[in-house]
Amino acid sequence: MKPAFSLPTDTSFGNSNSMAISVLIVDDHYMVVEGIHSLLQNEEQIEWVGHANNAASCLALLQSRVPDVLLMDISLPDASGIDLCKQVKQLYPAVFVLALTTFSQLNYVDQMMAAGASGYLLKNVSARELTEALQKVVSGKIVFSDEVAKAMHVQAANRGVVITRREKEVLALIANGQTNQEIATMLYVSVSTVETHRKNLLQKLQAKNTAALVKLAMDQKLI
Amino acid sequence: MKPAFSLPTDTSFGNSNSMAISVLIVDDHYMVVEGIHSLLQNEEQIEWVGHANNAASCLALLQSRVPDVLLMDISLPDASGIDLCKQVKQLYPAVFVLALTTFSQLNYVDQMMAAGASGYLLKNVSARELTEALQKVVSGKIVFSDEVAKAMHVQAANRGVVITRREKEVLALIANGQTNQEIATMLYVSVSTVETHRKNLLQKLQAKNTAALVKLAMDQKLI
DNA sequence: CTTAAATTCCCAATAAAAAGGGATTTTAAT
């Protein structure tokens, strides 16, 4: 089985205190940007490159200046952090992406790491934690804030359910109250097909029936 | 170990004019507190009283100093903002509570307002918006940031559904995958009764079937 | 004490979902 992410082999960056770590932040919450900015303001090893509040302006900014670390919110107005992370890592492999998130978005940890992120921090991180995380990240390490690590463990049982594109479509329609017949009509397939998808969904999510299916799916942000 | 709360070290009231609005913030996200602080730092009409990062320390702080406005996150580690708001309004009716929230927590607007809050702002508010909101609030007005107002309108159709205690129990069991027969056994009532509750739930939430019921209920945080 | 809301119970017919097989065609990756 493939790991959801892999450690970078490049560990050539030493922990040189002479070279400041340049940081760019992407987040659409003005307060978060301000908060991080003020957290890092007094850190001499950190160089504040700037901020973008969406994926597009982030990519634009990167064209003129590539920072060591990109602090990235996973929910952005014009793209998912996951997609942006993939794109950035493809265009600028040297950038370390550090995901910034809230407690409610822990379900995306795997996808974010698979997209090439170097770690995952909760937004209520302290100045010390953040600085340490930045230093670890630029030396090639993977970092998770304690709460993330803990939450990942707790959620381990229910995570990693993979449903297909079609199943997701069917799932959404089920949750919307459509019957198999209606879904079949909407998707231009037979009722049998919809029944099969439903059967597979129940099996994949280990749900006893539709009600449980919808609840579990929503818990796991599949809807 | 971080202190649970802090008072401003700067106690020189020299430059603050007599009509300054005193503000206390309760939020467990360090960044949000920092963000707000830096937003309000340069506003002369605003006096920063301090911050608490949980409900308990907020109540403790209020014993020594009651601000004009209490900026409050609705999700706190040791209590819900809704409960804290109720408590505060009962103990200190003169305080205006202004809820601070993220887009994903709009479902609580009603409950927060019912608890006595004076308004609801998204955390990505700008300095200008925030200052204006604070001024309106102390004059007794109710304020919503534009996005909240918009979202409320969108959600208007599905908001304000009141279900009974028993219905809520049944709902939870339904979402858990139990059948009517199972629920009946668990609650020591007849299947007919469960069927009736289910019927009423479908009707109250305007759901076509169980799937839609569970989704709508979860959207409205009824589960 | 009244009254409204909540909770409880019943029946019967119909519609839909769940379970249990199985099978074929597309699609995408190596």
Next chain:
DNA sequence: ATTAAAATCCCTTTTTATTGGGAATTTAAG
């Protein structure tokens, strides 16, 4: 070209949910 995964389709039986009526008891609030 091969192969595994995804998507499609079919059938039958059993179990549940949904609908559409009623009606009798508790509870809680004024």
